Amino acid sequence: MERSKFMPISKEDLKERNIDQLDFIIITGDAYVDHPSFGTAIIGRILEKEGYSVGVIPQPDWKTLDSFKILGKPRLGFLINSGNIDSMVNHYTSSKKRRHDDFYSPGGKGGLRPDRAVIIYSNKAKEAYKDVPIIIGGIEASLRRFAHYDYWSDKIRRSVLVDSKADLLSYGMGEKSITEIAKYLSFGKNVKNIRGIRGTAYITSSLENLKDYIEVPSFEEVSESKSAYNKAFKIESEEQDSIRGNTIVQKHGDRYLVQNPPATSMSQVEMDEVYKLSYAKTYHPIYEAEGGIPAIKEVRFSITSHRGCYGSCSFCALTFHQGRVIQNRSQDSIIDEAKEMTEFPDFKGYINDVGGPTANFRNKACSIQEKVGVCKNRQCIFPSACKNLKIDHMEYLSLLRKLRELPKVKKVFVRSGIRYDYLIYDKNTKFFEELCKHHISGQLKVAPEHVSDAVLKQMGKPTREVYDKFTKKYYEINKKVGMNQFLVPYLMSSHPGSDLKAAIELALFIKEMGYMPEQVQDFYPTPGSLSTTIYYTGVNPFTGEKIYVPRSGKEKAMQRALLQYSKPENHALVKEALIKAGRSDLIGHNDKALIPPVPPKSRSKKSSEEDKNTSTNSSKKSQGMKKTSSKAKGNSPSRDKSKNNNKSSFSKKADNNKSPLASKAKAKKR
Structure with a gap:
């Protein structure tokens, strides 16, 4: 260019x-x-x-x-x-x-x-x-x-x-x-x-x-x-x-x-003006000889539809930067950008994403925000949905329908985070059905982050019960629309509130799912987030509650290892963690055990053969993990997404007779 x-x-x-x-x-x-x-x-x-x-x-x-x-x-x-x-x-x-x-x-x-x-x-x-x-x-x-x-x-x-x-x-x-x-x-x-x-x-x-x-x-x-x-x-x-x-x-x-107080929210007309400026839509040609800029790969065929997030995640500093009020572009503006994209010589027919910090938060949370601003003493969706929250996906769905009907467009994906609690709060399942049928490439990535309700409370995330309901609904809808697709959950270790007991609870959840995360996300204390404040002070500033904080490198390593308990190199840490937490019952060869007494790589051929003959269904599922790749995303200060060792990804299909959490689970490369 x-x-x-x-x-x-x-x-x-x-x-x-x-x-x-x-x-x-x-x-x-x-x-x-x-x-x-x-x-x-x-x-x-x-x-x-x-x-x-x-x-x-x-x-x-x-x-x-x-x-x-x-x-x-x-x-x-x-x-x-x-x-x-x-x-x-x-x-x-x-x-x-x-x-x-x-x-x-x-x-x-x-x-x-x-x-x-x-x-x-x-x-x-x-x-x-x-x-x-x-x-x-x-x-x-x-x-x-x-x-x-x-x-x-x-x-x-x-x-x-x-x-x-x-x-x-x-x-x-x-x-x-x-x-x-x-x-x-x-x-x-x-x-x-x-x-x-x-x-x-x-x-x-x-x-x-x-x-x-x-x-x-x-x-x-x-x-x-x-x-x-x-x-x-x-x-x-x-x-x-x-x-x-x-x-x-x-x-x-x-x-x-x-x-000074924050800048006023941008109107839809102002947002449209920003995105129709004369961008070259790629990196400067001086970088061509060095292989270009990797970050462009994720965004070149993606479209930002809105800004802001009212999701309340404690570890995310987005509300301190973009704010809680959604500011969106018009459908015409987005469609015009998509049409321009289809004329790029390297366009292959696939729009990689249409969304924002949270894809299905396309419009303002409520009419009150438009008049008097966001509430100081409550969140929109945590610990449960506010009675004033507008729960409606139809405008977003109409946008996706128009985009997938464009000439030269084969598929429109939704790869920004989907807030699954907001999704299942919607009594109209039409968006959920079309999301599964048209806008997922074999798997949907969601972010339960943890399963311990005590940890989820500090994360500002919905309870495990909500995630269970979503998972069940997800597979029901996939069956209804004739699709065989899977869930890939983001999980996080060592967040404030997570002790070894909570980490073990998360490890047992992974065992129940029947597959192992190839990479896991350790909590990263970055400026501007509530979780970082709790990490530093040991107290939730909004509740005054004292919170347990894993600080030592050793404990963080143990919590991380528990999320990948079947890896031979993690055996010693997992064993130490289980003994320290008083859960030696999870060491053995029975159905409920996380690890055997001796790491697999150090056992004799004979004992390995015995284990093979007596291994449980769940232990078989933790084998055969794939390598994964990562994609750079720069619009979110909340998670450490810039490198591939900070993303969670899974492999191996799960037993369909398991609970809804594990039903039909499988993963591809990320």
Whole structure:
């Protein structure tokens, strides 16, 4: 594809376009992918639409100042983000081991962005051009805007706005705030005096002219007191609504962090405008020789239909970034994008996904949200569905029907997460039936995460009973529509509330299913989530309840091993865990046992033959696991989805005489 279809990334590009000086330069930790699934592309194209010239410096070498001067000095400002994923999550696994690859870099090569990229990039840009305004944004800046617990250093860090020395922080989805910032800067207003824009935060030395704000415990207080940290998090969480939300102040030393209320929700017309901008829909051609950018594979033939989520998952920071209120595109806008997609030379007839953070949350939860905002004292769907929740899939179904009828489209998949409790709350089963018949490729991925109700309560997930009902209904509908499809559940170990007893309960659930997860997800404490706050403080800030938190590497390893109890290399850990939990009854050769007394690989040929002759039906099912592949997704800060060792996947068909949980279970590659 021609370079002219992309925003300029070099002096040669500027010369070809007769640009002497750019208005804005975006510095990003990702390679340059000009697709609306990437924040850099959206912000850049929005500003171009407003008449500004915009260039991109993707993945600059942070060790050399010249990398930050490659496009010259911007007239109005630097816009800095770490990329689609927090740089620390991008670099480290949940066990803090360094990753070797990066799906957002050329050829998947790791190491092309620094740790804490927003801070490093901002300091370098300031060093390059001291008088140029610096505005930070994206997921890393957004979720670190207050004093926050940092898992990697195991301490409380200051707001990223303080450490980066940036002038403004644009949090959440920044289309509205960045256009206002650009307008004021173009009018000649000093960035130090831009203070009232919704969806932004700034640092000030005085609150003299500030009215109607809520002050939360200071950085110093939350660093010294976990109860103060909980208090601050609770207030911060309750004020993240564009209608109900108040200005929040948090003192850092002798200065104040001020967060203005969130930007107003985008209308459907505004959302449509964002997605019809002139994106190239692929990565910049300079990456072709290195094998391209792996992350494009997941999104090139996928369509974002909406933003926001009211799902209440405690380990997800999405509501702190995109918010609980659904903002959607019109059906016409989505269909137009699909038609454009069918003309791509590499389109094979398959639309990989049509959805958002939660695919079947296509519209606002209730009419109350539209008038007075989201409720502060209750969630929409947890612990059960609110009486005001609109449960209706027909508009989403009508969209899917129109898409699958388009010429050149063979199949339209739904691969964003389906909220299964919302699905079974719908008394009209038409969507469920057509989902199974037309929009699943052999398996449906869902996220029960756990089966212990005590753990599920802390996760903000429905009870096991709800999942049992969904599973039963799923197989009933598949039988009704003449399909033979399977369920692949995401499962998580070591979440706050999960002790060894709960982990063993989950292991027994896996045994009941009759197949073993090839990969499992360890809880990853990332900034901005309720679960991370509980992990740090040991107390649920909304209930005041003390929560057990698995912290030691040894216990986390045992909980993880229990989810893969049949692997010979996990035998010692599983055995130790069972003995420690007083469940030695699960060690043996009987039907209920999880493991034999001796690991299979160390037993003699004779004993192995004896085990073979006496093995139970369930033990047979744990063999023959397949390898799996992973796909990168950058729109969700909630789960560590960027690498394949953090996804759950299963193999081997289950015994149809088992409970509905295990009925007809099978898995393919993910």
